[in-house]
Amino acid sequence: MTTVVEVREYDPSKDLATVEDVERRCEVGPTGKLSLFTDLLGDPICRVRHSPSYLMLVAEIATEDKKELVGMIRGCIKTVTCGSKTLDVTTKPLYTKLAYVLGLRVSPTHRRLGIGFQLVKEIEKWFNQNGAEYSYIATENDNHASVNLFTEKCGYTKFRTPSILVNPVYAHRVNVSNQVTVLRLGPSDAESLYRLHFSTTEFFPRDIDSVLNNKLSLGTFIAVPRGSCYGSGFGSWPGSAKFLEYPPDSWAVLSVWNCKDSFKLEVRGASRLRRVLAKTTRVVDKTLPFLKIPSIPAIFQPFGLHFMYGIGGEGPCVEKMVKALCGHAHNLAKEGGCGVIAAEVAVGEPVRRGIPHWKVLSCDEDLWCIKRLGEDYSDGSVGDWTKSPPGNSIFVDPREF
Structure with missing residues (x-):
């Protein structure tokens, strides 16, 4: 035949x-x-x-x-x-x-x-x-x-x-440092910031405006020290060019993409015991959210994720700024019913240590x-x-x- x-x-x-x-x-x-x-x-x-x-x-x-x-x-x-x-x-x-x-x-x-x-x-x-x-x-x-x-x-x-860094979305909200102010940028300001600061980074898409204006893009967020001229609650955003010309001592930026509306993931191969333990952590976290227990989400059945991209920044406290943004992204993912948030960064990425993740869910070398x-x-x-x-x-x- x-x-x-x-x-x-x-x-x-x-x-x-x-x-x-x-x-x-x-x-x-x-x-x-x-x-x-x-x-x-x-x-x-x-x-x-x-x-x-x-x-x-x-x-x-x-x-x-x-x-x-x-x-x-x-x-x-x-x-x-x-x-x-x-x-x-x-x-x-x-x-x-x-x-x-x-x-x-x-x-x-x-x-x-x-x-x-x-x-x-x-x-x-x-x-x-x-x-x-x-x-x-x-x-x-x-x-x-x-x-x-x-x-x-x-x-x-x-x-x-690069490394894929994955963090669970807990049943409780993550606290964002009260020493950091998180600002939301409109697509036009975000595009300007990325083109001015990231355009020479490998794999930067020339059509970044299409990415930021896509319906799956949930926003671009910038973290600055509370008490700085941008984090005091007074005045208005000066525009990306002026911000980069006179930046605060430390700052960070990231954008969030809603993968949940495109596909779902599932962790397979877990034993019954692990599934029971995971469910127990969720029940306790949901019942007593003030304990801030790092519970395991329902990842043994189809779940959605939010992807953090365009992560970067500058300054001696940039890791702290990135951590605050990741906390903000976590809370967005919780509101969106996601199981995890993820990011992919180069091995030598300076802000990598500011991105919370669980090693068991992450991939060291993609x-x-x-x-x-x-x-x-x-x-x-x-x-x-x-x-x-x-x-x-x-x-x-x-x-x-």
């Missing part, structure tokens, strides 16, 4: 149920770790549809009497910062057109047949047709099958190893692999970005988390 694999564009009118079935049968990561559970909206393409350009492909096996959908892949393209150049006394970002591969799934009963490789090559054809200069993927460092596919068969190289698809046509010569050394920071686009 002859088996033929056909790769074509996803058709929601006929593929939705089958794609959901393959998703359910595919574990993302080893048992006991966070894994993608389901798409809340019933839209398998939702994790890329907020990007400027995106595509989802499916693989079908055709036999003599039927066709069976056995795999899928998603991809998107955007323009990001890949470096910087100095002109006179100013530093300008260098941009490149970058593609991102995510959501590669192959049915467990049809693996080791080259289907994953064929899906990657087909999505790369679309990347090339649309002028992408680089392509990258993110996978767990210990996901050997995925790492081998991309590095040994598809020509990708290991590039960056591996990013990259491939050069063609010549670099960025605004200025950056050389081969794949060979550049890592910096202290990266900008993680929430649309791709």
Whole structure:
């Protein structure tokens, strides 16, 4: 019997149920770790549809009497910062057109047949047709099958190893330091602040305005010392340019993205005893919230999350400012009914120690692999970005988390 694999564009009118079935049968990561559970909206393409350009492909096996959908892949393209150049006394970002591969799934009963490789090559054809200069993927460092596919068969190289930091959302509200004032910035002010301060950070999206104005963006927040001219409760926000020209002694910023309305997660593989203990902590925390018990949320069933991105700041007390913002983000997530809040930062990120997280839920090394698809046509010569050394920071686009 002859088996033929056909790769074509996803058709929601006929593929939705089958794609959901393959998703359910595919574990993302080893048992006991966070894994993608389901798409809340019933839209398998939702994790890329907020990007400027995106595509989802499916693989079908055709036999003599039927066709069976056995795999899928998603991809998107955007323009990001890949470096910087100095002109006179100013530093300008260098941009490149970058593609991102995510959501590669192959049915467990049809693996080791080259289907994953064929899906990657087909999505790369679309990347090339649309002028992408680089392509990258993110996978767990210990996901050997995925790492081998991309590095040994598809020509990708290991590039960056950021950390995913995950913290539970407790039944009680987290206290935000009374020595810190948290201000909310409008999308326009947030865009200005990010472009002025973060635009030379690797992976910074050129369309940051689209991110900040997206309906899933819950706001941008800045922390300043209470008692400073910006935290005294008097006057008004002077604008991002003036703020950066005359900043307080220490400050920090972050934005919050509502992943809950795109997908849900689930922790699998926990014993019955652990589940009972987790539920006990929640009951006690909910009954006696003033005790501030660090309870374990209901993560053994589908739950939502909020993602913190654009995290940064300056000053000797920047970690304290970041911690206050994370506390504010926690309380937003509690109001939103989420199970956890998460962030992804570079290993050398200066503000990393200010981000609360539980090690058991976090990932020390999320591996990013990259491939050069063609010549670099960025605004200025950056050389081969794949060979550049890592910096202290990266900008993680929430649309791709």
